Amino acid sequence: MKPKIDGFVLGIIAIVILAYLFPFWGSKNSPIPLSLIGSIGVSLIFFFYGLKLSPEKIKTGLKNWKLHLLVQASSFILFPLIVIAIYPFVKTESNHTIWLGFMFLAALPSTVSSSVVMVSMAKGNIPAAIFNASISGLIGIIITPLWMSLFLQQTTTEFNLGSIYLKLITEILLPVIIGIALQRYLGDFVRKNSRYLTLFDKSIILLIIYKSFAQSFEEGVFNSVKLTDLMLIFVAVTLLFILVFFSINKLANTLGFNLEDRITAQFCGTKKSLVHGTVFSKILFKNTVSVGIILLPLMLFHFIQIFIISIIASKLEKQAVAFER
Template sequence: MKIKVDRFVIAIIIVILIAYLYPNLGSKQSAVPFDLIGTIGISLIFFFYGLKLSPDKIKSGLKNWKLHLVVQLTTFLIFPLIIIAFKPLILTEESQTLWLSFLFLAALPSTVSSSVVMVSIAKGNIPAAIFNASISGLMGIIITPLWIGLFLQHTTGDFNIESIYISLIIQILIPVIIGMLLQKYWGKFAIKYKNQLTLFDKTIILLIIYKSFAESFDEDIFSSVSISDLLLLFTMVVALFYVVYFITGFISKKLHFNTEDRITAQFCGTKKSLVHGTVFAEILFPSTMSIGFILLPLMVFHAVQIFIVSIIATRLAKREQLNKESTPL
């Protein structure tokens, strides 16, 4: 079985390597206005996101409410509760930061592009995947800060939920709403140039990742992180993925979902958005915390979810093809 290597994952690794070799360019003392570029880029990303959201498709997607409920509860409730269950084991300040980075990962919304692509490959319910991933992104603007605020305000004094929501509304929600209002006029433009817009999205995300890791390397944040720590982090991320994947599958069976809906529930319910993660991290966490360290589990999870789900999707697609070929005419 041939598995394609995701080029965006490779690009992330290259960007982190560049940040390691040339941290000064992205440090806080840099003359390059990464913050301004990121702020404008983020608003444009979510403006284009709004252009792609069709109100009619969202309305028609509400019919399969059981499937949507499973996906959203998995994304915003089951995921965080799994991480919160390990909170009593956190004893040191360093492990507290790592735990917060995992909670941040768990509280993020699902991602649109990879969810829909993987569901499509596996022959799942594509309209439901589009609906859930789209709604998840909007819900995350409200829910993700609430989860983080429950615990971050106990560890840092400058967590202000009101200012965070103002930033999220200005940078994300308003551009999305404007995009949705203009969807009937410019929606065809967004569909026609979706590949170019995706490239723009990824470029902005890579710039934010570079800046975050350059600052972390410049301040020597990762000096205490060993290879064994990275291997442990990787193991934890893989375990988290499979736990949620099997929980979602179990719930889907209990609710008697058909194969297409079960695929959609498991694929969308286990996804986490790197786009929202990089954007939210800049807004939610104070400047005293290393954004690069906060993003580390998310980026590992991003690579893991693409790799594992692509294997599962390919196998499901082959099984579907074999079933069709074995069905008598």
């Protein structure tokens, strides 16, 4: 099985080009209420997420606490500490904005779908992957704004942690809770239509990305970003991924994890959710015109994580098949 370019990655590239060619429709003067559409779409995404989040599976998954602790610590502690270590070397304002994008990437939760799919392909611990990927999104609602508050309050007077949490609760957490409550009635509907719901999720994310980049292009924010900067960001996110991947491997071996748990720890602990990233950026950087630049590291990391993990998962799958024979 050869790794192929994810269709969603191609969609992101296309939507950024569209935002560059037609920025007006995503600007503040646009007659189309993209912010309102995005807010409603986000609430629906997390409502459906709640419908898929089984309380029974979460209770069962709590047993393997060492694995869960390593995955969540990697997502919310290891990643941010690595990026914070670079902070003293940030000198210019443009570099600070790019660094802020890396910090935002580092503070985000793990992604759900691709983590579970890749763990399944590599013959890892699937129940643990489902648990960690699911619970990570809920933890991120609390942790991500806390990490960002340490640095955003220094750059903007409009950053209010209380109002941000209120918006996160009403727009994200409340729909999740309602979804969990209605699971017994609508759970079958979600399972039968998961393909269409995934398409809906990606459409809303692309809409938010379009608005973010269109506004940035309209304001001329990207005029300060050179091709060499873009290449350096790409190299940096690749190195960040590799560093975290091998650090988790070292920690997993130290803790005596078996192969299945080590695969799950590495695959889930190195992933970052583009869904949560675009949604959180809409709330955390509401009045920031440079949100397009802030999202750049996350989008490049999304491509890197899918590409590298798919190669590793494919290799592990072949080894597992050969071993079974």
